[in-house]
Amino acid sequence: MEKRVITGNQAIARGFYEAGGRVAASYPGSPTVELLEAIKDYPEIYAEFSTNEKVALEVAIGASMGGVRSLCSMKHVGVNIAMDPLMTFTQTPISGGFVLVTGDDPGMSSSQNEQDNRILGKFANMPILDPSDAQEAKDMTKLAFDLSEQYLRPVMLRITSRLCHSRSIVRLEEPTEPIYKPFVPDTASYCMLPPYTYEAQHRMKDKMAELAQAAADLDINRLEHRSDEVLIITSGLMYHNLRSVSDEISVYKLGLVYPLPIDYIKQLAEKYQRIIVLEEMMPFIEDELKIHGIACEGKNLFSFTGELNIEDIELGLLEGGVLTEAKYAQLRPIETTPRAPLFCAGCPHRPVFDILKKTKAITIGDIGCYSMGLLYPFEVLKTNISMGASLGMVKGMRKAMDMNGDHQPLVAVIGDGTFFHSGLSGFANLQYQMSGEENITYLVLDNSTTAMTGGQPTSGSKSMDGAGQSILLDDVLKSMGFTDIQRIDQFKYKQAAQIIGDAIKRPGIKIIITSRPCALHFKIREPHFYVDPKICIACRSCIRTNCPPLRMKEYEGIGLKSSIDPAQCVGCSICAQVCPVNAIKRFGDEAKGGSDD
């Protein structure tokens, strides 16, 4: 059997392929982006990044009802967007197996919150699987489809950032024959209105109870007996972290974390003196046990937030008296200058935020690379909540301020990705019950891609997945009745600053669309720039643009002046345009040379 070392995301893609999966839909978001990208490598599968998670879920629901195995993957917060169809779809009996993959992010390495989606899985009456490494991720993906079809439930595959990005060894197998169960219209099954929903409540409850009965016998729920004193109940990567601490503790490793084999765990509770639940984030398994009267510990020993690494688990077990000696040291960080992310060299968002900073207007943020405009040194954005939220928020804040006589201008920003994800309905609402005098300036930062998640196309990109879709957001906004719309080239700095500054002063809703593409995904190939230290007056205007190659430097006999690292500069010219004395020049304007890229 061929062995490969692959990531959790790639393993789930492989599992979907081996399970005979046929339709996959997703919306990009860390940590699950790579999953759909990996599925695209299998030509027999139809895979798409849909416009948002709700649409993705609906595409997958349709495919499942249409009779094939389908998968939908998203970032944890994406499930919030998809929750409405999910909560009703879950009432229907499953035709083609259906798996929802949610990528949770304990520790929030790349997310705006830390929600534990096992809660949502339970809420939606879904079985929840929690794999511990890539092999299990693949195996459980296949099992999830079997369970889905057998118990007529959509199944949640709950994975975490670590699992998604962690590589381990996986044995590849041949794909099974794909199923196709032609759609048979059946009002009671697929038309969720009363009275059909009454019956559905019982079906959900009964099927979950049936699975709970069978859960103790599933291979993925496994008892590793060592001694009778303590039993640790755990799942996912926590199992491996625990085993790295000790191989001498009894463990009940769950693959299916909901529904739990409660009767069996009650028997275990009689045999072992103590039960300790080891899980990241919420006390989900712990609460389930307590609801059923099983005494256990858990969050008294382990943090409710962040990742639980090997040393954290050891510390909790020491505190709980399960271990007496520490094998591992606790992390003692050395005071090191922090390194926050920043806009790439040549990023189209840089001049926009440099200009906005100078206007000092209150600016409402949204989610994308431009969220970094809230970080030092720009600190322009004053809010950051969720995708598309800037639209409703700027309107509500405007109303609140105006009714109190505070008419200072408000600015908001949104990217093209977020515009199509969840900005459309907000824009449609923006002019409703407005007099036309309210001062809002909207910057639509059209960089032709969903940059933050790795450069997936948006519905407005020149070609969506090569399928040729390209919706012009200017036209969309015009058709919504906005009249004050301007498209600008933000790499013409002075002109852009003038247009933005003027707009902020005018009453009404003004929309400014910026045009330059993402510099990471559409490479700028211009000769780099350099500083002539003899001309530089060390004013630091260029430095304040925060472009990575820029840094003040001591020149012998000249003093402290600006400099540009040629290896990093892509030649966008913004620093040169903000220099008051033309000290920054394009390489090769007098000497011959090329780009370092």
Add this chain to the structure above:
Amino acid sequence: MTKNILLAAVGGQGLVLATGILAEVALRAGLDVKTNDVIGLSQRGGKIMGSVVMGDKIHSPNIAPQQGDILIAFEALEAKRMLPYLKDGAIIIKNDYEMAPSLVQQEKREYDPDIDSLLDGKGEVIRLDATAIAKRIGHPAVANILMLGVAARYIEIEDEIWHQVIQEHVPPKSIELNLEAFDLGKAGTY
């Protein structure tokens, strides 16, 4: 025998490719292996780290504090940040190349002046300006492979496996340059 390898870099320096190559090399050498990449807001100039654990039977891909055997640091400041994860006497491969974080760029802080003394106090340090060497031989982007070459001196896996895996992981037109970078790092004749 388990080997704990840590990698540290600034987004965009090719760390994920390096952990991928290490994982594949270990697999081909018949070892168990698990890796991790902690990327955060990924490409955009933030700090990123990777871990590779190889040996007979591996549980966690994570490395606990003071357990790292080898550190491959693509940027100087990021080498310092990883020190708490290293064993005393660890092998530290340090790229001298400096990338100023925003606070340094804006002159709110100095680029940490104590990096080299701290590294020397921790283990055996191999210093090189991998970015400059890589640029000299053809392209600064192969600095990551050059540094893997240095690391290969301390990982007992045959060159043939490394060469094969590198060939499969890099763009076809840069295979030769990458192999040259690897061999240069391994031989130490840069």
